[in-house]
Amino acid sequence: MSVHDTNSTNGSSGSSESNDQPVVGLPGDERDVLISRVIDGVASSEDWKIFRAVAAHDPSIWSELADTQQIDESVRASVHHVIDIADRIELPGGMIDDRTMRTRIDLVSRWGGWAAAAAILLVWFFGNPVGIQPEDAQDSNIAGLPLFGNGTTLLNDAKPEQALSQYLQAGQQSGRVVGEMPEQIVIETRPMPDGTIEVLYLRQIIERQILDHAYRELHDETGRAVPVPVKFSPSADRSY
């Protein structure tokens, strides 16, 4: 039995307090390797012969074996638990060299901020969200408002509240809109010269979409957004 470590970074790992003093004829490293082979189930009959011979003179090797095995089992269990997540990680499927996808990523990236982060998952499957138009888009009116493909304007003569109400109703009927949060978040208030107060606030509307696939947005070393697939387990009862 021989022991090698051509690149040892710490050959003298044993301390003076170590309780695993090598027995005569079996240096510490060889004793460790022997124990390790038994734990890994690769000990040969020759190894076992040596092990029994050592144990005959120094029975403490049995408790060393038991302790080391117990520790090893615990480390294995913990590491397995942590790296199980690796099984969910898939390659960014077919998208790296896909020009269309890249264009979409660039569009979303240019938009920037939280809105883009929120929108990116949907962008892949539903096209550009309203408000993001390709640079060469022809279908926009003078005000830059989006038009439907057939040239019909999205906005009609309804007042904003009426238009929003229509959207909420239609959305709820189709299942797209879940509802509107009762709270409105105030972003800023400021007094106006005429004595009134201007309030900027967020209205929160919850929408839902059913997707075939979902992607997370990561950034490569150049800072460019890259989508990577998220693998969901059908049995998982948690949401992400």
Next chain:
Amino acid sequence: MNEALIESAIAGEREALSLLWQSSRRWVATILLAHKPRDADLEDLLQVVAMQMCRKISTVDEPKAFKSWLRTVAINVARQEGRKTTNRKRSMLRLVGLEQSNDRSPSPADVIAAESDESRKIYQAAMSLPMGYREPVLMRCVRSMSYQQIGEVLELPTTTIETRIARGRRMLREILAQQEREQHAERETVSSVSARGGAR
């Protein structure tokens, strides 16, 4: 690992690339685990490695070099995250004037992994091994990874891997025994102080 599969992946075949990733991702996770900052998210780092593998595998010269190349990619990703974490901590220190960093805060994955005190203690001891021992010990935890396969990733002879795993396990035993002695001494001190306090 099949050399033909690696060759096909290097040539850009998606199917081969996907199979290659699936057979590598668990040991890649152990490399990341060994090198990443404690609070870095393993899942995020794995995603970045997957992305880099996809984009740069064509730069691998020959199939035999693949494993060590992928390990280098993983180490670089982990180190890059380490630099980011350090920068974040520095800016936090400037902002709030803290004098101590929170290096010891465990990542969520670490917390999950170590549900009991005992297993947490052992896991943390494993993560405190010197790098030369930590990597092979963690990789050995991946089912079906032989000494030879670990040697291919770490570019070390099989005998060296075997010795490092054996020493690493011994070190772990010693670290834990030392901790046990310290805890015992601490308990003794506390109980003798309590006893003196009770006598008064």
